[in-house]
Amino acid sequence: MTINASSDRVRRLGGWLPERQDELEEWIAGHRERAEARGEDAPLHPVITEFKELIASDPVVRLYMTGMIEQVPQSKPYRKRHLTSVDQMLLLINEVLTTAPEFSEGGMVTTPLTAILDWTMGTEAGFAAHRDPRIVAMFRKVLNAWCEFLSSADSLYVLNDSPSGWMSEKARQVVGMDDYQYDADAEHWGFTSWNDFFTRRLTATSRPIAAPDDDKVIVSACESTPYKISSDVQRQSRFWVKNQPYSLEDLLARDESVDQFVGGTVYQAFLSALNYHRWHAPVAGTIVRAYLKDGTYFSEADSEGADAVEPIFSQSYLAHVAARAIILIQADDPVIGLMAVIPVGMVEVSSCVIDPEIVPGHHVNKGDELGYFQFGGSTECLVFRPGVIDQFALAAIPQPQDPHAPLVRVRSKLATARHDEKA
Numbered sequence: 425m426t427i428n429a430s431s432d433r434v435r436r437l438g439g440w441l442p443e444r445q446d447e448l449e450e451w452i453a454g455h456r457e458r459a460e461a462r463g464e465d466a467p468l469h470p471v472i473t474e475f476k477e478l479i480a481s482d483p484v485v486r487l488y489m490t491g492m493i494e495q496v497p498q499s500k501p502y503r504k505r506h507l508t509s510v511d512q513m514l515l516l517i518n519e520v521l522t523t524a525p526e527f528s529e530g531g532m533v534t535t536p537l538t539a540i541l542d543w544t545m546g547t548e549a550g551f552a553a554h555r556d557p558r559i560v561a562m563f564r565k566v567l568n569a570w571c572e573f574l575s576s577a578d579s580l581y582v583l584n585d586s587p588s589g590w591m592s593e594k595a596r597q598v599v600g601m602d603d604y605q606y607d608a609d610a611e612h613w614g615f616t617s618w619n620d621f622f623t624r625r626l627t628a629t630s631r632p633i634a635a636p637d638d639d640k641v642i643v644s645a646c647e648s649t650p651y652k653i654s655s656d657v658q659r660q661s662r663f664w665v666k667n668q669p670y671s672l673e674d675l676l677a678r679d680e681s682v683d684q685f686v687g688g689t690v691y692q693a694f695l696s697a698l699n700y701h702r703w704h705a706p707v708a709g710t711i712v713r714a715y716l717k718d719g720t721y722f723s724e725a726d727s728e729g730a731d732a733v734e735p736i737f738s739q740s741y742l743a744h745v746a747a748r749a750i751i752l753i754q755a756d757d758p759v760i761g762l763m764a765v766i767p768v769g770m771v772e773v774s775s776c777v778i779d780p781e782i783v784p785g786h787h788v789n790k791g792d793e794l795g796y797f798q799f800g801g802s803t804e805c806l807v808f809r810p811g812v813i814d815q816f817a818l819a820a821i822p823q824p825q826d827p828h829a830p831l832v833r834v835r836s837k838l839a840t841a842r843h844d845e846k847a
Contacts, residue, residue: 441533441534441535441538441539441542446503448533448539448542449503449504449506451533451539452506452539452540453504453506455516455519455520455536455539455540456506456516458519459515459516459518459519460515462519466515466518468514468518469518469521469522469569470569471521471565471566471568471569472514472517472518472521472566474562474565475514475517475562475565475566476511476514478558478562479510482558484556484558485553485556485558485559486510487549488549488550488552488553488556488559489510489513489549489553489559490510490549491547491548491549491553492544492545492547492549492550492553493507493508493509493510493513493544494549495544495547495548495549495550496543496544496547497543497547506540507540507544513540513541516540517537517540517566520536520537520540520570521566521569521570521573522573522578523536523573524573524574524579524581524582524618525582525618526582526588526589526590527582527587527588527589527590527592527594527595527598528588529594529598534697535697535771535772536772537566537567537570537722537771537772538722538771538772541722545722545723545724546724550722550724551723551724554720554721554722554723554724555720555723555745560719560720560721560723563721563722564718564721564747567721567772567775570772571619571775571798574617574618574619574622574798575617575618575619575620575798576617577616577617579617579618579619580612580615580616580617580618582618583612583613583615583618583621590621591612591613598698599698600698603626603627603630603631603700604624604625604626604627604630604700605624605625605626605627606624619798622701623701623702623796623797623798624700625702626700626702626834631647631700631833631834631835631836632835633790633791633835634835634836634837635837636789636790636791639707639708639755639756639757639760639790639841640757640759640814640840640841640843641790641837641839641840642706642707642760642806642813642837642838642839642840642841643704643706643707643790643791643834643835643836643837643838644693644704644706644832644833644834644835644836644837644838645703645704645705645706645765645767645794645804645806645834646693646695646699646700646701646702646703646704646767646804646834647695647699647700647701647831647832647833647834648693648694648695648699648803648804648831648832648834649693649694649695649696649830649831649832650691650692650693650818650830650832651692651693651694651739651740651803652690652691652692652739652740653689653690653691653692653816653818654669654670654689654690654692655688655689656687656688656810657669657670657672657685657686657687657688657689657690657807658670658671658672658686658687659671659672659673659682659683659686660672660673660674667740668725668738668739668740668741669740670690670740670743670744671744672685672686672807674744674745675690675743675744675766675805675807676750676764676766676807677717677750679713679750679752679764681712681713681752681762681764684761684762684809685762685764685807685808685809685810686810687810688807688808688809688810688812689807689808689810689812689813690805690806690807690808691805691806691808691816691838691839692739692740692743692803692804692805692806693803693804693832694739694770694802694803694804695797695802695803695804699831700834701796701797702793702794702795702796702834703749703765703767703793703794703795703796703804704791704792704793704794704834704835705753705765705788705789705790705791705792705793705794706763706765706790706806706838707753707755707756707757707760707763707790708755708756708757708787708788708789708790709753709754709755709756709757709760709763709787709788710753710754710756710785710786710787710788711751711752711753711782711783711784711785711786711787711788712752712753712754712762712784713750713751713752713784714749714750714751714752714778714782714783714784714794715749715750715778716747716748716749716750716776716778717747717748717749717750718747719745719746719747719748719769720742720745720746720747721746721747721769721771721772722771722772723738723742723745723746724738724741724742725738725740725741725742738770739768739770739803742768742769742770742802742803743766743768743803743805746768746769746770746802747768747769747775747776748766748767748768748769748776749765749766749767749776749778749795750764750766751764751765751766751778751782751794751795752764753765753788757841759812759841759842759843759844760808760809760812760841761809761812762809763806763807763808763809763812764805764806764807765794765804765805765806766804766805766806766807767795767797767802767803767804768802768803768804768805769797769802770802770803775797775798776795776796776797776798777795777796777797777798778794778795779793779794779795782794782795790835791835806838811842812841812842813839813840813841813842814839814840814841814842814843815839815840816838816839817836817837817838817839817840818830818832818838
């Protein structure tokens with residue numbers, strides 16, 4: 425996040441929250457009014473009741489949750505501190521669990537839990553809270569409850585043609601619906617839930633596979649914006665410090681393949697709110713392993729200082745600690761050999777779903793689907809052995825602050841492998 429003296433010049437990145445702080449605060453104010461209008465006797469979701477009981481019974485959890493609200497500094501560029509107590513925070517989260525994101529040309533909020541927790545994540549207590557296993561486990565239950573709603577027919581109410589609906593003409597243009605499969609004549613375009621809409625599939629002619637018969641050409645696994653390319657990556661690094669160097673043992677969750685990647689290359693890119701959110705095989709090859717790794721959800725890199733509240737600046741750190749999928753592919757090309765695809769969840773965008781066919785021994789063609797983010801998207805890493813990459817197709821990696829950073833289309837050319845077998 426870029427912070428200036430005036431609140432109307434705070435700019436959020438990635439499209440998950442409004443770029444302007446004032447627009448975010450307007451959404452929060454409206455959300456708070458809706459929650460409070462239900463009154464103190466409004467029913468709480470069972471998971472919120474459980475969260476409330478945990479806070480009441482565990483003094484350390486209560487210390488963290490109370491502290492992260494109290495520690496939000498007065499100097500931040502917001503007009504009003506919208507969180508005043510733990511009970512109020514839980515009331516606002518409770519309201520989210522039966523709502524789906526609406527479309528907006530300006531102040532769109534596709535990660536409402538992040539909007540609520542916002543500045544609290546970057547406090548000393550917030551850093552500790554979101555690394556505490558008890559709190560992490562509780563937020564996992566909260567996210568699962570919300571995901572259940574977003575996967576139900578009750579979430580379809582946002583698929584309409586009103587100005588705030590995803591079927592409006594403006595939303596169709598912004599999303600680029602002509603690239604996706606849907607039934608224009610069916611109710612809700614034939615989608616069964618919000619999650620079904622958000623994980624929509626491309627048409628047969630969208631995003632053609634670059635050089636499908638050339639195994640040397642590596643394609644982009646996701647529709648994403650380049651963030652970082654690191655070479656000579658180490659087995660173990662202090663990933664939590666400034667610049668967040670990659671630590672292979674932690675990134676790969678101590679997988680037995682780590683030795684093969686020491687000294688290799690990591691490419692990382694992030695997905696914005698309206699990007700396509702399915703993952704595809706960057707190479708042709710055989711699945712060696714594919715599994716999910718539990719992790720944090722709202723943890724941020726405190727090494728980023730004031731920018732720690734902007735998840736995009738914590739991407740490398742999050743690749744080591746956040747909930748993610750780890751997919752290892754033995755490429756058909758012997759120079760590429762073993763490589764890893766790691767889709768990583770950021771904030772509430774944390775539900776990684778691996779396609780049922782992606783199991784050990786299954787052969788994938790370049791561009792085949794591997795899985796998807798259940799809600800939205802986040803960040804992805806591709807890991808290569810040393811000596812594999814000849815060159816990347818990118819002219820340069822832009823600064824993450826750059827709103828005009830180029831989007832790399834899924835299945836487009838990302839890199840080429842060397843033509844010798846010294847890797």
